[in-house]
Amino acid sequence: MATDFIIIDIYKEEPGLDMQKIDDKLLMQFFETMVTIRLFEEECRRQADLGKLRGMHSSIGQEAVPVGICGHLKEGDYILGNHRSHHHCIARGVDINEMMAELLGKSTGTNRGKGGTMHIADIDKGMLGANGVVGSNIPVATGAALSAKMRGTDNVSVVFFGDGASGQGVLYESMNLASIWKLPVIFVCENNRYAEATPFEYAIAGGNVSSRAEGFDMPGIQIDGQSVIEMFLKATPAIERARNGEGPTLIEALTYRYQGHFGGENPQSYRTKEEEEHYKSNDCIKQIRNYLIEEEVCGLDDLTRLEEGASVKVEQSVKFADDSSFPDDKALYEDVYISNS
Numbered sequence: 393m394a395t396d397f398i399i400i401d402i403y404k405e406e407p408g409l410d411m412q413k414i415d416d417k418l419l420m421q422f423f424e425t426m427v428t429i430r431l432f433e434e435e436c437r438r439q440a441d442l443g444k445l446r447g448m449h450s451s452i453g454q455e456a457v458p459v460g461i462c463g464h465l466k467e468g469d470y471i472l473g474n475h476r477s478h479h480h481c482i483a484r485g486v487d488i489n490e491m492m493a494e495l496l497g498k499s500t501g502t503n504r505g506k507g508g509t510m511h512i513a514d515i516d517k518g519m520l521g522a523n524g525v526v527g528s529n530i531p532v533a534t535g536a537a538l539s540a541k542m543r544g545t546d547n548v549s550v551v552f553f554g555d556g557a558s559g560q561g562v563l564y565e566s567m568n569l570a571s572i573w574k575l576p577v578i579f580v581c582e583n584n585r586y587a588e589a590t591p592f593e594y595a596i597a598g599g600n601v602s603s604r605a606e607g608f609d610m611p612g613i614q615i616d617g618q619s620v621i622e623m624f625l626k627a628t629p630a631i632e633r634a635r636n637g638e639g640p641t642l643i644e645a646l647t648y649r650y651q652g653h654f655g656g657e658n659p660q661s662y663r664t665k666e667e668e669e670h671y672k673s674n675d676c677i678k679q680i681r682n683y684l685i686e687e688e689v690c691g692l693d694d695l696t697r698l699e700e701g702a703s704v705k706v707e708q709s710v711k712f713a714d715d716s717s718f719p720d721d722k723a724l725y726e727d728v729y730i731s732n733s
């Protein structure tokens with residue numbers, strides 16, 4: 393079994409967990425959103441098994457990362473994702489009916505059924521897009537941060553990418569520009585231990601991503617990505633720094649994907665069952681569920697109500713998608729840009 397992550401904080405003192413900064417209502421919202429993501433992803437798997445949806449990358453296991461970060465965001469803030477972005481979208485409030493319709497190729501989808509799982513975008517909600525090209529949204533997020541700064545707002549831009557994407561040079565070009573221009577961007581690397589079948593211990597020199605921040609004169613911090621409370625609280629200084637015009641931060645969220653790299657990948661011969669069980673035993677939803685009960689934030693019946701509500705909404709998303717039509721043939725010629733040059 394691969395060694396467990398060792399949480400390090402090379403550049404800055406690790407911010408403590410001040411539970412005063414997180415209220416009960418927000419904790420329950422986190423639980424509800426994480427359950428919605430999990431059920432939505434499980435439903436996507438069923439839809440794929442029925443042959444209605446193709447080639448998705450499941451975010452099950454990683455729910456706490458965007459939920460904790462997006463807990464800080466307000467109107468006008470942007471997020472960008474990657475090929476594994478359903479959890480980013482739901483955490484930012486994208487409508488799951490429109491997401492499911494998009495996944496099923498229907499005209500009522502976020503992208504009118506023409507984008508699919510790796511291109512979900514909802515500009516009004518501040519989700520500027522998922523993207524199938526690894527690393528490609530990192531400079532887009534940096535540009536969005538530049539835009540927020542030039543317009544004189546205190547809005548921030550967050551980009552989620554994987555440990556594999558941290559090998560792309562564009563991350564370092566973006567970090568450099570963001571640092572010299574003090575752009576309000578938060579680079580969030582979701583280190584789920586593998587880029588397809590390649591373990592991060594093999595591919596990442598130095599063994600971690602966060603310490604690379606030091607060379608760009610910005611804070612770099614590792615956060616336990618299986619704890620939504622840690623994700624939220626420890627990301628606070630990064631968000632405040634960006635809003636205050638002090639510049640970017642690199643966050644490495646230590647997490648784990650439970651399913652194969654893509655929908656149909658099975659078995660995952662590059663990792664052991666013991667390792668999978670190790671992470672599942674520390675599951676992010678179980679953790680917050682136990683916390684809410686143990687700390688008497690709410691009762692079991694409240695949690696059941698939230699779970700049932702999420703389940704109904706996910707069921708309705710399939711009905712909404714099934715009842716929607718596929719795009720007309722003439723839609724082929726819509727949203728197409730022609731250059732005369």
Ligand SMILES: Cc1ncc(C[n+]2csc(CCOP(=O)(O)OP(=O)(O)O)c2C)c(N)n1
Nearest residue numbers: 476524525526554555556557584586587588
């Ligand atoms: C530029 C580019 N190179 C290669 C690929 C093929 N590819 C798709 S996902 C992936 C692995 C990405 O790993 P990581 O960034 O860690 O994200 P994860 O899948 O773990 O969420 C690769 C190599 C791609 N889509 N784009």
